[in-house]
Amino acid sequence: MKEKIVGRAFFRRDPLTCARELIAAELVWGKCAGIIVETEAYFAENDEACHTFSRPSTRAFVERNRAGAAYIYFSYGAHWMLNVLVKGEANGFVLIRALKPIRGIELMKKRRGIDDKKHLCSGPGKLTQALEITDRHHEMDLCAGPRHYFVRSRNASADVVADARIGITRSVHHPWRFTLRGSEFVSVPARR
DNA sequence: TTCGTGATAGAG
DNA sequence: TCTATCACGAAG
Numbered sequence: 001m002k003e004k005i006v007g008r009a010f011f012r013r014d015p016l017t018c019a020r021e022l023i024a025a026e027l028v029w030g031k032c033a034g035i036i037v038e039t040e041a042y043f044a045e046n047d048e049a050c051h052t053f054s055r056p057s058t059r060a061f062v063e064r065n066r067a068g069a070a071y072i073y074f075s076y077g078a079h080w081m082l083n084v085l086v087k088g089e090a091n092g093f094v095l096i097r098a099l100k101p102i103r104g105i106e107l108m109k110k111r112r113g114i115d116d117k118k119h120l121c122s123g124p125g126k127l128t129q130a131l132e133i134t135d136r137h138h139e140m141d142l143c144a145g146p147r148h149y150f151v152r153s154r155n156a157s158a159d160v161v162a163d164a165r166i167g168i169t170r171s172v173h174h175p176w177r178f179t180l181r182g183s184e185f186v187s188v189p190a191r192r
Numbered sequence: 193t194t195c196g197t198g199a200t201a202g203a204g
Numbered sequence: 205t206c207t208a209t210c211a212c213g214a215a216g
Contacts, residue, residue, distance in 0.1 A: 076213080168211055
């Protein structure tokens, strides 16, 4: 199974396709890495849950940056969120929501202050803490390496479940959350 | 179930 | 200046 670093062309499509195809891909972040088991798609247009809907600064971000740029913001006074800019057939973001830790696990445990592998990265705020992702990574190009990038197997065909996004109050009905079927590392199990 | 926490944006 | 609103997480 040949593996391949995810290039910019991947993020020049649309948020739904990118979010779905990032499931089972690997996120490499410095000394650490994990398999992506949960994502969500947000659309820059016609999606009230997307920051572009109410935040001029986010709309400016989309204009200013290329596909594959990291969009990172601080939430609830405590947590950083990692998103990737999708800019092409349709603009928007993929929120990285959970990982199965595979490398640098001891470091992640130390940063998280817990020992339970299952919950090291089982949520968007948890994984940024485990990987030490902060605003210093905002607008970083995630398609240019050498320390922060995605890896995907060429003939990937992961078993992906789509259900409703989590933790939002607007545009709640769209099935735009994607999880790896049966994974114990997701934040909240898939419904139905 | 509840509550802390701080950035952002819009209203007054 | 003030207020509302959060793409959350941990404790209880």
